[in-house]
Amino acid sequence: MNDKTSDLRQRLFAAQEMTPSLQDAYQKELDSILHETLTLRKRLPSIVLLLILVACIIGIVGAMFVHSGAVFYTSAVTMLALCTIASAWIVRDQWRGSFVRKTSLKMADLFYSTAGVFTVLALFFGLRAASDPATTFHFFFPFVWLVTCLGWSLLNRIAAAELDVREQMLRIECRLADLAEKVGK
Numbered sequence: 379m380n381d382k383t384s385d386l387r388q389r390l391f392a393a394q395e396m397t398p399s400l401q402d403a404y405q406k407e408l409d410s411i412l413h414e415t416l417t418l419r420k421r422l423p424s425i426v427l428l429l430i431l432v433a434c435i436i437g438i439v440g441a442m443f444v445h446s447g448a449v450f451y452t453s454a455v456t457m458l459a460l461c462t463i464a465s466a467w468i469v470r471d472q473w474r475g476s477f478v479r480k481t482s483l484k485m486a487d488l489f490y491s492t493a494g495v496f497t498v499l500a501l502f503f504g505l506r507a508a509s510d511p512a513t514t515f516h517f518f519f520p521f522v523w524l525v526t527c528l529g530w531s532l533l534n535r536i537a538a539a540e541l542d543v544r545e546q547m548l549r550i551e552c553r554l555a556d557l558a559e560k561v562g563k
Contacts, residue, residue: 403552404548404549404552407548414476414477415475415476416471416472416475416476416477421472424468424471424472425468425472427464427468428465428468428469428472431461431464431465431468432465434457434461435458435461435462435465438454438457438458438461439458441454442454442458449499449503453496453499456492456495456496457492460488460489460492463488464485464488464489467485483534483535483537483538486527486530486531486533486534487531487534489527489530489531490524490527490528490530490531492527493520493523493524493526493527493528494524496520496523496524497517497520497521497523497524499520500516500517500519500520500521501517503516504516504517
């Protein structure tokens with residue numbers, strides 16, 4: 379959660395006295411929104427993604443023994459690091475049994491930025507032999523990956539916006555309940 383949001387929350391708490399039971403209910407609801415517990419249904423997609431990432435790691439390491447070239451090794455090491463970070467992230471969340479949704483949404487942005495860099499690099503390396511049709515083929519895969527990651531990133535941004543709206547609505551509801559309780563006294 380960013381500092382501005384938590385600062386606003388603290389100012390709201392300080393502006394008006396809040397009953398301990400209402401504050402506990404607010405904090406419990408906020409924790410359930412931000413720290414989602416993993417059920418079997420929620421674990422399956424991340425386990426499938428983890429298996430795909432492990433297969434990518436094995437494939438990249440195997441390809442590093444077969445292929446050579448500075449461009450290939452740079453790309454392979456970058457992808458290896460990206461897949462390793464994402465795998466560690468998933469394993470950590472699986473181990474905890476819960477995940478922080480807002481930080482987990484950043485994984486798509488990490489993949490999207492890497493896909494953007496690879497697409498630009500494919501275009502630059504394609505300029506060396508612009509008349510060769512293979513350069514278009516080498517650009518196609520990073521571009522498809524970029525579009526896929528763009529979709530994933532946009533869906534995650536929408537989900538993050540929905541979380542922010544739910545959090546703001548929860549704050550307003552808690553304030554209204556507290557005000558109604560004080561007016562009733």
